[in-house]
Amino acid sequence: MKAPSAQLTRRGFAFGASAAAGGLVLGLPPLPADEAATTASGSSSPEVTVWVVIDHDDSVTIRVARSEMGQGAFTSLPMLVAEELECDWSRVRPEYVAPADNYAHGRAWGPMVTAGSRGVRDSQAYLRKAGAQARAMLIAEAAERWGVPAAECEARKSVVHHAKSSRSLRYGEIADGAATRAIPANVTLKRPENWRLIGQSTRRFDSHDKATGKPIYASDVRLPGMLYAAIAACPAHGGTLKSFDAGKVLGQPGIKQVVPVGSNAVAVVADSWWKARTALEKLPVSWDESDAAELSSDKIRASFKAAWESDGLAVGNKAGDVDAALSAATTRIEAEYEAPYLAHATMEPMTCTAHVTTERAEVWAPTQDGENTLNTVAKTLAIDPSKVVVNKRHLGGGFGRRGLSQDWTIQAVLIAKQAGVPVKMLWTRPEDIQHDYYRPFCVAKQTAGFDADGNLIAWKVRLAGSSIISGLMRARLTNGQDLEMMNGFSPADMFYATPNIDVGYAMRNTAIPVGFWRGVNHSQNGFFRESFIDEMAHLCGEDPYQFRRNLLAAKGRRSIDVLDEAAQRADWGNQPKGIYQGIAVVECYDTVCAHVVDISLDDAGGLKLHRVVCAVDPCYVVNPRIVSAQMEGAIAYGLSAALTGEITFDRGRAQQSNFHDYPALRITEMPKVETYLVPSGDKYINRWGGIGEPGLPPLAPALTNAIFAATGQRIRSLPLARHKLTRA
Helix, strand or coil, X not given: CCCHHHHHHHHHHHHCCCCCCCCCCCCCCCCCHHHCCCCCCCCCCCEEECCEEECCCCCEEEEECCCCCCCCHHHHHHHHHHXXXXXXXXXXXXXXXXXXXXXXXXXXXXXXXXXXXXCCCCCHHHHHHHHHHXXXXXXXXXXXXXXXXXXXXXXXXXXXXXXXXXXXXXXXXXXXXXXXXXXXXXXXXXXXXXXXXXXXXXXXXXXXXXHCCCCCEHHHCCCCCCEEEEEEECCECCCEEEEECHHHCCCCCCEEEXXXXXXXXXXXXXXXXXXXXXXXXXXXXXXXXXXXXXXXXXXXXXXXXXXXXXXXXXXXXXXXXXXXXHHHCCEEEEEEEEECEECCXXXXXXXXXXXXXXXXXXXXXXXXXHHHHHHHXXXXXXXXXXXXXXXXXXXXXXXXXXXXXXXXXXXXXXXXHHHCCCEEEECCHHHHHHCCCEECCEEEEEEEEECCCCCEEEEEEEEEECCCHHHHCHHXXXXXXXXXXXXXCCCCCCCCCCXXXXXXXXXXXXXXXXXXXXXXXXXHHHHHHHHHHHHHHHHHCCCHHHHHHXXXXXXXXXXXXXXXXXXXHCCCCCCCCCCEEEEEEEEECCEEEEEEEEEXXXXXXXXXXXXXXXXXXXXXXXXXXHHHHHHHHHHHHHHHHHHHCCECEECCEECCCCCCCCCCCCHHHCCEEEEEECCCCCCCCCCCCCCCCCCCCCHHHHHHHHHHHHHCCCCCECCHXXXXXXXX
């Protein structure tokens, strides 16, 4: 390894910040060797750059700053580095960067957040550059040893070759020397046509461990002397903890403590989680729920709908004079839509293990944002962030729940601080569903006007609901307004042409917490928009697919390409008798996705899902198999929501509690999914698109549009379980 002063210089090239090798030693009980989280600390192999460590046996460690929650980041991100590094992919292994290391070294590894489908799209440029820099350093080292120009050398599969002299050196032989060289500031990246690894369906690094049950999740953590905590928050959102009678359970075997957690929760700490949970169920607790009295679904709905006509709406997209155009329209159509609160229902409920001493803390967390977890722990305990270590674990599902909303982290460290020993907190499934940061309940009213020739001349949209960022990221508000609640209707991601448009949003926040849910605001707005587009097409007597093409012709060529691919692959309009189709296309996170859904109904109105045809353009595809899996997962997740997903409230209490009344899609209900990748590269935009979320927003409208084709019924509120279908 290089001397510390040289390390600081080399790492400065990565993000304009300095870093030094080595982790923080807090004197806390170590994780057993068989469960130790891999980190970027303490490597004895040559660190060529901050991202790349090459051992003398040619094995390559590529560091990963983002989180793995099933989306394939632990594989696709190393692929970006390895492509430019020209290493032997069979010798690569990934390891997490420790958030404490990133903090201590000036964020040398950059942002650690994994949300908004930004894992690849936001890091691909610097990761590819990191690989190219390391390759250049290895080539320079070999060339100097041979006394030849570096331009005469080439790297391939972890070997540097000099063709003129037929000499070669393995990366492991020259890594020590390469690690002492200055990182080149400017390197040339490969053109896509020269990629050897990017674009290939390589096997995922995490598949074997998951298939064989290796303890890689936060729920698996075991520490010496560890206790377990079960927790209950006030059943009503907006309520608080009044009192509890610890004496009723403290005498039970294994029960160690009963502790308050913040202002609205109580936890039982025991030597097993089952004992803690059982005691918690018997614990007499008194809650103050007076502030939740008005938080019922019907009242919230009425309040939100009344907000459509209020003053001071945020404006997200405006052109022309929509009211004048609607007044002059020959034909008008108006419809109201709503989308319910939705829980994340991750397969691994909220959990976190923490050990807190007087001035230090260490947590083992399934986090989508290691930096945010570290800072949350420091703020909660009022200690310096340098005194916090976060051990990142794979997530048993995230979907936005484990990013900015860190309530589970706060609870874990507050419990552990009172316990004085390591404590693993684990929520029950009812706790998880009833105390989520929900996808917002939203309502929409849309009005469209057409001239005598059937041309769309005006489109007015009014949205109302609770704002995610006002509660979690207030700095992103624009003059106090949340423009992001109109995603899907904004000029950046809605390409239907109309001369007069007016999109407005009324922010109406309540004590019910809302957060990022897969697809975020595109999930509900995609349903509103693409369902209403179908209504327009029907009014005009046009085919829904061709109607979309015509409206996209002026500025949505990329969307047309994806729409065409989906329609052609689905054999749009040519299905056998009894099979009905619906179509939708949504642009989000610089990716375009279109779905065609094939359905049928039996005589009793029972719905059968036959097939979903998906076409997607993320600009570039790193690993096709992972992208296809992401689309299939998004479709399954979206179907669960569209068919049965709904959280309702009565006096602040969530009425659903588990999978019996908030069901997930069963394997027998899953339709066939065909995914077609149509990457456009830099043909339309000079950016990379995201892939984790774009597969979800078109699903619900494509499904409800197919139902209209089959029944003549317009589904304007989700889930479908609310509605009785009748075959036309």
